[in-house]
Amino acid sequence: MRSPLILAAMLLPALVACESVDSTDVLTSGMYADLTAQTEGDGTRATATLRVGGGTSNTFVRLGADDQLTVNLGETTLEMEEVSLGELYSYIADFDSSDAGSTFTFAFNRVVDEGAPSSTATLPEPFTLVGPQPAEVFSRTTQDISVNWENSNMGDPMEVRVSGDCIMDASLAVAQDSGSFLIGAGTLESFDGTVDQACDATISVYRRRPGTLDVGYGEGGLVYGSQLRTVKIRLDP
CATH class of the missing domain: 2.60.40.10 (Immunoglobulins)
Known part of the structure; x- marks a missing residue:
């Protein structure tokens, strides 16, 4: 809270x-x-x-x-x-x-x-985020990131946001509350000067x-x- x-x-x-x-x-x-x-x-x-x-x-x-x-x-x-x-x-x-x-x-x-x-x-209605796992590592340029949650198909809009020190904040609309959303490789853009850097990032999933x-x-x-x-x-x- x-x-x-x-x-x-x-x-x-x-x-x-x-x-x-x-x-x-x-x-x-x-x-x-x-x-x-x-x-x-x-x-x-x-x-x-x-x-x-x-x-x-x-x-x-x-x-x-x-x-x-x-x-x-x-x-x-x-x-x-x-x-x-x-x-x-x-x-x-x-x-x-x-x-x-x-x-x-x-x-x-x-x-x-x-x-x-x-x-x-x-x-x-609430939901449970089941993937990715905490501290899981991804290449933002070559790997897809699968975001998964339980208790889906509730009829309310969903949104996925990603933030981190080496990327531009991303706000991604979820077309359907199916329990899964794919962040495609290359979707997350880097700031100038951070292309070769790694960083921690937070994935936030909203049901509104x-x-x-x-x-x-x-x-x-x-x-x-x-x-x-x-x-x-x-x-x-």
Whole structure:
């Protein structure tokens, strides 16, 4: 559940020339929201990131004194806590539950307007990552990498991401939740100067279920429940 390194990796691309704005200077109709409830099988982390200028904007919203983000599960409602990386602000709350079908309700409570009181995300079915094996070694230029998981064909979108110091981060859409996905030899591209280098890499597999975004966010946004499983491997040239 608590994966600060994964959160930081997701946020780092947005740090280029990013800036922040106080929420008291922006109506909810001028905001874009990224809302997720994600579990790795042991508890769930809810995350909210608000922007001004749409989903590709690097202008992030920092909550002012009169504004509050909360998230609810059943009889438990938690106020989301601020986390920051430079001028990038997000808000998190951690729950012990990770049951499939659990629905999390995000509320943006405001004085200046009606806010956005009801965005919902539901956790999809879990899965078990069975391949590759931890620390397994692959040549990224000559070998295919077979990613395999159990409890497939659940009907929710899947995605595979690969990150490492000697490769460019790769985000690969999975056409069908069949329990297997092949990363073809040569798919993972190296940075200039790292072609001959080996490195550790992380394969992250997501199962995501789109949720319902409150119409108060006038710039739109994304909301989903997510199951995440990871494995670390070794990549040779």
